[in-house]
Structures are given as C-alpha cells and as structure tokens.
Amino acid sequence: MLEVKNLKFRYNGFEVNASLNVNKGEILTLLGPNGCGKTTLLRCIYGILNPKTPCVYLDGKDVHSMDLRERAKKMGYVPQTHHPGFPYTVLEFVVMGRASQISTFESPGSEDYRIALEALKLVGIENLADKPYTQISGGQLQLALIARALVQNPRAILFDEPTAHLDFKNQVKVLEMIRRITAEKKVATILTLHDPNLAGMYSDKIALIKGGKIHAVGEPEEVLTENELSQVYEISIKVINADSFRFVIPVLNELKNH
Ligand SMILES: Nc1ncnc2c1ncn2[C@@H]1O[C@H](COP(=O)(O)OP(=O)(O)OP(=O)(O)O)[C@@H](O)[C@H]1O
Ligand SMILES: [Mg+2]
Known part of the structure; x- marks a missing residue:
C-alpha cells in the first residue's frame, strides 16, 4: 500500500496539506482546478520536492529515505511536462527506464531492449522506436514517458495528467492500459x-483537491456529486445518471454570467 500521512509542503504563499491511501491494484485520481496543488502533491510523493518530515510510505517503508536507485525500482513518475534534451531514439529513451534494474556499470x-520494445507496443508507438524522441509529437512523447515508467516495473506509479496531450481514442486507450497494468501487476x-x-x-x-487540501475523498459516486x-470548481454543475454512467456537465447559463 502507498500511504501519504500528513504531507505538508509550502511554496511562497501556497501550502499543500494531504493524507491519502492507495492500495495495490487500485487507482486514486486527484481532481481539482488549475493551481490547486495536484502536481505539487505528486512531486512531494515522489520526492522531487522534499517535505520536511517523513510522510510517504510504500509497504510501510519511508520512500524519501530510500536512495534514488531503490526508489526508482519501487516508484515510477510520469511528469505533466517534459522537455526533450539529447536526441535519443524513442527506444533508447524508454530503455533508460531500466536503469534502476541493472547494475551501475x-x-x-538485449533483455532490456526487448522489455522496452514490448512497452512501446503496449502504448502503441513501436513504429517510432528508431525516431529521435526530440522529433515526435506531444502526445507521442507522453506515450513514450508512460512506456519509460512501465519498464521500471514499479510497485507504485504516479501519472500527472497522462491524457493531457492525447486524442479522444488515445485518452481512453491509455486509461484502459493504466487500469489493466494497475490490476494485473498490482500497482x-x-x-x-x-x-x-x-x-x-x-x-x-477520487480525491477532490481545493487550495492545496483534500476537499473530499471516496468512491466516484460519493465524490462526483x-x-x-x-x-x-465554483460553477454550477449537473450530474446526470444514465445506466451505470454519471455524466458531469457544467450548467451553461451560469457560465455565461461569469
Ligand atoms: N516552483 C514553484 N514555485 C512557487 N510556486 C509554485 C511553483 N510551482 C507551482 N507553484 C504554485 O503552487 C500552486 C500549485 O501548483 P500545481 O502545479 O501543483 O497545481 P496543479 O493542481 O498541478 O495545476 P494544473 O492543473 O494547472 O496542472 C500554484 O498556485 C502554483 O502557482
Ligand atoms: Mg499540474
């Protein structure tokens, strides 16, 4: 289980304060307006930002006290934005995710390359394996980042807006894939x-986040009201139940007056 206990982190004038639990095989989604602290929270959980006191535990072990290599074996992070540097091929870029699994020297x-190619197939961009990853589209880069996290074979994965640059089909495809991996590999x-x-x-x-704090957390039907x-979101919202789906839509008349 991944546990976040009383995580506190402060930027100038902005504070994140949260406790959360995620079981293996389970997806917890952070939902909330721009600037509410979702990325900050993920960065704190992964340890890119450092809260002052221990607050993140994976199977009871303090994640921030692990060395980088051990943490990378256990936890994957797919950032919201990534600026490609050196023009590695897409396959080489994904193979780098294997670094934590092989010894330093x-x-x-070939097994690492096989695993990387398999991950590219899984996200549907194996045709780009030999292309420089500086020359692929934003959505394709997002898929490559996801593949790179998958080859680490981690126990926990943090995805920051994995659907942000993806087309309608790929949004569903990627979420289906995340759901399958979460369940099958007990992530x-x-x-x-x-x-x-x-x-x-x-x-x-789902955890609804507002102003750096958890406003509500629970199963989708408890929270998406x-x-x-x-x-x-500070707008009027209508929830329509149809079969087993709940459609959340903004009330348009209200928006016109904003
Ligand atoms: N490096 C930084 N230094 C200072 N303040 C920051 C920094 N990064 C983010 N913030 C502030 O922290 C708050 C939370 O930002 P964060 O990126 O976590 O929001 P978010 O919920 O991920 O938003 P979005 O949905 O737009 O990605 C914002 O008010 C932001 O301005
Ligand atoms: Mg963000």
Whole structure:
C-alpha cells in the first residue's frame, strides 16, 4: 500500500496539506482546478520536492529515505511536462527506464531492449522506436514517458495528467492500459485528470483537491456529486445518471454570467 500521512509542503504563499491511501491494484485520481496543488502533491510523493518530515510510505517503508536507485525500482513518475534534451531514439529513451534494474556499470542488454520494445507496443508507438524522441509529437512523447515508467516495473506509479496531450481514442486507450497494468501487476496508482467523466470511469477512488487540501475523498459516486463538484470548481454543475454512467456537465447559463 502507498500511504501519504500528513504531507505538508509550502511554496511562497501556497501550502499543500494531504493524507491519502492507495492500495495495490487500485487507482486514486486527484481532481481539482488549475493551481490547486495536484502536481505539487505528486512531486512531494515522489520526492522531487522534499517535505520536511517523513510522510510517504510504500509497504510501510519511508520512500524519501530510500536512495534514488531503490526508489526508482519501487516508484515510477510520469511528469505533466517534459522537455526533450539529447536526441535519443524513442527506444533508447524508454530503455533508460531500466536503469534502476541493472547494475551501475552495466549497459542495458538485449533483455532490456526487448522489455522496452514490448512497452512501446503496449502504448502503441513501436513504429517510432528508431525516431529521435526530440522529433515526435506531444502526445507521442507522453506515450513514450508512460512506456519509460512501465519498464521500471514499479510497485507504485504516479501519472500527472497522462491524457493531457492525447486524442479522444488515445485518452481512453491509455486509461484502459493504466487500469489493466494497475490490476494485473498490482500497482498502487495515483493519477491526475481534468475530466471528471474520465475520472469517474477509471478511478477506484477520487480525491477532490481545493487550495492545496483534500476537499473530499471516496468512491466516484460519493465524490462526483453536484454539491462537491460545484464547491470545488465554483460553477454550477449537473450530474446526470444514465445506466451505470454519471455524466458531469457544467450548467451553461451560469457560465455565461461569469
Ligand atoms: N516552483 C514553484 N514555485 C512557487 N510556486 C509554485 C511553483 N510551482 C507551482 N507553484 C504554485 O503552487 C500552486 C500549485 O501548483 P500545481 O502545479 O501543483 O497545481 P496543479 O493542481 O498541478 O495545476 P494544473 O492543473 O494547472 O496542472 C500554484 O498556485 C502554483 O502557482
Ligand atoms: Mg499540474
């Protein structure tokens, strides 16, 4: 289990304060307006930002006290933005995700390349394997970042807006894939999304975030209510139940007056 206990982190004038639990095989989605602290929270969990006291535990072990290599074996992170540097091929870029699995002086071997190619197939961009990753589209780069996290074979993965640059089909494809990997490999998954409908379809639990704090957390049907969502997004919201789906839509008349 991935546990976040009383995580506190402060930028000038902005504070994140959260406690969360995610079981292996479960998806927790962070949902909330721009600037509410989702990325900050993920960066604190992964340890790119350092809260002052221990607050993140994976199977009971303090994640921030692990060395970089051990942490990379256990936890994957797919950032919201990434600026390609050196023009590695897409395959080489994904193979770098294997670094934590091989010893310091070893180069990646044929098995690492096989695993990387398999991950590229899984995300559907194996045709780009030999292309410089500085020359692929934003959505393709996002898929490559996901593949790079998958080859680490981690126990927990944090995905920051994994659907942000993806087309309609790929959004669903990537979320289906995340759901399958989470269940099959028993990964504790945290993701951030902006679409409450996708969050409702793919999350076991949703945490609504407002102003750096958890406003509500629970199963989608407990959290995706007109009342909670309109408090968090500060617009009127309608929730329509149809079969097993809940459609969350903004009330347009209200928007015109904003
Ligand atoms: N490096 C930084 N230094 C100071 N303040 C920052 C920094 N990065 C983010 N912030 C502030 O922290 C707050 C939370 O930002 P964060 O990126 O976590 O939001 P978010 O929920 O991920 O938003 P979005 O949905 O737009 O990605 C914002 O008010 C932002 O301005
Ligand atoms: Mg963000």
